[in-house]
Amino acid sequence: MLQGLKFEILKSNFEENLDKSSFKSPVDYVKETAKQKTIEVASILADKQAPIDLVIGADTVVTHNNVIFEKPRDKTHACEMLKQFSGSIHTVWTAVVLITPINSTVFKGDRLCAEDERFYITEFQESTDVMMTKLTPEIIKSYVDTGETLDKAGGYGIQAIGGSLIEGIKGDYFNVMGFPLHKFCLDNLYTKLVNKLFIESVD
Amino acid sequence: MLQGLKFEILKSNFEENLDKSSFKSPVDYVKETAKQKTIEVASILADKQAPIDLVIGADTVVTHNNVIFEKPRDKTHACEMLKQFSGSIHTVWTAVVLITPINSTVFKGDRLCAEDERFYITEFQESTDVMMTKLTPEIIKSYVDTGETLDKAGGYGIQAIGGSLIEGIKGDYFNVMGFPLHKFCLDNLYTKLVNKLFIESVD
Numbered sequence: 124m125l126q127g128l129k130f131e132i133l134k135s136n137f138e139e140n141l142d143k144s145s146f147k148s149p150v151d152y153v154k155e156t157a158k159q160k161t162i163e164v165a166s167i168l169a170d171k172q173a174p175i176d177l178v179i180g181a182d183t184v185v186t187h188n189n190v191i192f193e194k195p196r197d198k199t200h201a202c203e204m205l206k207q208f209s210g211s212i213h214t215v216w217t218a219v220v221l222i223t224p225i226n227s228t229v230f231k232g233d234r235l236c237a238e239d240e241r242f243y244i245t246e247f248q249e250s251t252d253v254m255m256t257k258l259t260p261e262i263i264k265s266y267v268d269t270g271e272t273l274d275k276a277g278g279y280g281i282q283a284i285g286g287s288l289i290e291g292i293k294g295d296y297f298n299v300m301g302f303p304l305h306k307f308c309l310d311n312l313y314t315k316l317v318n319k320l321f322i323e324s325v326d
Numbered sequence: 327m328l329q330g331l332k333f334e335i336l337k338s339n340f341e342e343n344l345d346k347s348s349f350k351s352p353v354d355y356v357k358e359t360a361k362q363k364t365i366e367v368a369s370i371l372a373d374k375q376a377p378i379d380l381v382i383g384a385d386t387v388v389t390h391n392n393v394i395f396e397k398p399r400d401k402t403h404a405c406e407m408l409k410q411f412s413g414s415i416h417t418v419w420t421a422v423v424l425i426t427p428i429n430s431t432v433f434k435g436d437r438l439c440a441e442d443e444r445f446y447i448t449e450f451q452e453s454t455d456v457m458m459t460k461l462t463p464e465i466i467k468s469y470v471d472t473g474e475t476l477d478k479a480g481g482y483g484i485q486a487i488g489g490s491l492i493e494g495i496k497g498d499y500f501n502v503m504g505f506p507l508h509k510f511c512l513d514n515l516y517t518k519l520v521n522k523l524f525i526e527s528v529d
Contacts, residue, residue: 251494256512286500287511291454296499297489308490309459 128312133168135160135180139193149186150216150248157182157218158246162238165222169241176229178222183301185277187213193276201267201278205288210257213277214250215299219307221245231315247310249303251294253281258288276301331515336371338363338383342396352389353419353451360385360421361449365441368425372444379432381425386504388480390416396479404470404481408491413460416480417453418502422510424448434518450513452506454497456484461491479504 137160146152161180168175185192187207195201222242223230232243258266271285272278279285281292281299297304340363349355364383371378388395390410398404425445426433435446461469474488475481482488484495484502500507 256508262516281499286507287515288508289498290508291497292499293496294494295492296484296495304489305459305491305493312490313465 130179133164135163137163139182143191149184149189149191150218150250152191153182153184153216154218154246154248157220158238158244161220161222162236162242162244165242166239169224169239175222175224176227179307180220180222181217181302183215183217183276185213185215187211192278195273195278197273198267201272202263204278205255205258205263205266205272206260208255208277208279209263210255212252212254214252215277216248216250217298217301217303218246218248219303221311227317229317230311231317245311245315247303247306249295249298249306251292251296251298253292253299254290255279256288256290262288333382336367338366340366342385346394352387352392352394353421353453355394356385356387356419357421357449357451360423361441361447364423364425365439365445365447368445369442372427372442378425378427379430382510383423383425384420384505386418386420386479388416388418390414395481398476398481400476401470404475405466407481408458408461408466408469408475409463411458411480411482412466413458415455415457417455418480419451419453420501420504420506421449421451422506424514430520432520434520448514448518450506450509452498452501452509454495454499454501456495456502457493458482459491459493465491 139156141152141156143152146155157180160182161178164180165175165178168178192204195204221230221232222236222244223232225235225241225243227243233245234243236242236244266272266284266288269284271280271283279288281289281296292299295303295305342359344355344358346355349358360383363385364381367383368378368381371381395407398407424433424435425439425447426435428438428444428446430446436448437446439445439447469475469487469491472487474483474486482491484492495502498506498508
């Protein structure tokens with residue numbers, strides 16, 4: 124996924140409990156959650172004086188008829204979500220936040236991070252429409268019983284058995300998996316990396 | 327990919343050198359190649375009296391401005407293909423052929439296979455539009471030098487580094503990888519398997 128970069132995965136402790144009704148649109152909500160998650164991780168690293176090249180954070184939500192769906196609470200909730208998505212189009216939104224130290228020689232950030240002035244911040248978002256096939260109650264139950272639904276926004280994994288339930292998508296597939304690869308690489312990794320590590324590493 | 331089925335991969339010896347100009351459309355060409363590949367494998371198994379439940383064969387081509395593209399001959403050819411696809415939409419076509427013995431108790435085939443009457447045959451096709459981003463000569467060279475292009479129709483792998491070059495798709499992502507998962511599962515695996523192995527296996 125990260126195209127040759129060496130990386131470490133750190134879980135954010137941000138609670139992800141922002142009040143959805145206080146945002147004008149689903150995209151504003153997912154942007155703010157992604158920003159808070161990423162700043163939290165970057166701040167902890169900076170407090171520990173850990174060397175940071177680039178902190179990449181993301182959050183994904185699904186919208187259907189203007190309602191935001193995140194990870195299902197349990198199997199019953201997952202079945203309810205999938206029943207709603209059955210035979211219709213939903214949209215997957217991912218917001219990505221990139222944070223670098225202000226003195227970075229690796230990555231050209233977009234602007235100073237107002238919440239923590241030790242950092243530059245770069246933000247972008249992507250959305251993809253997903254057409255889910257018409258599901259019978261039998262297929263929903265069988266699928267949820269595979270156990271792959273609970274840790275995924277929208278209650279399915281397009282990259283696994285859930286892929287069989289998807290008639291088609293319009294947009295970036297990797298955004299549905301939770302990370303918009305094309306925008307990350309073309310608009311950021313290939314252009315804002317000061318030393319163009321990727322281009323050199325494969326040459 | 328094959329959703330819990332136990333399978334073995336067998337390479338077809340069919341030469342894949344049908345005369346493209348003798349077919350009315352690219353889809354007719356890819357259907358015939360897939361059929362010949364699959365019948366060849368099934369016939370060899372039947373000649374050896376190997377037990378067959380289901381033989382699944384597929385072939386994938388790319389079309390761009392009505393020209394058929396298959397695997398590139400070499401790196402130079404891969405660069406030429408990608409230069410043509412740059413900044414435009416191409417279409418990925420996959421034809422799938424399913425073959426079962428006429429006395430199968432596993433899978434309900436669609437019709438008798440005229441070329442080898444020991445078998446029933448089921449055929450279907452899928453197409454997906456792919457928008458490739460505008461590529462610089464530097465990116466094309468770097469990408470082809472990763473070595474992931476030569477064994478892939480169209481000269482790129484959407485499931486690997488090539489995914490970063492794809493702005494978006496319209497249709498089934500797995501069809502671009504070379505196998506239309508949704509149509510295989512929903513129209514065939516979930517409906518024509520006599521004992522519904524998948525549904526039972528995950529319950």
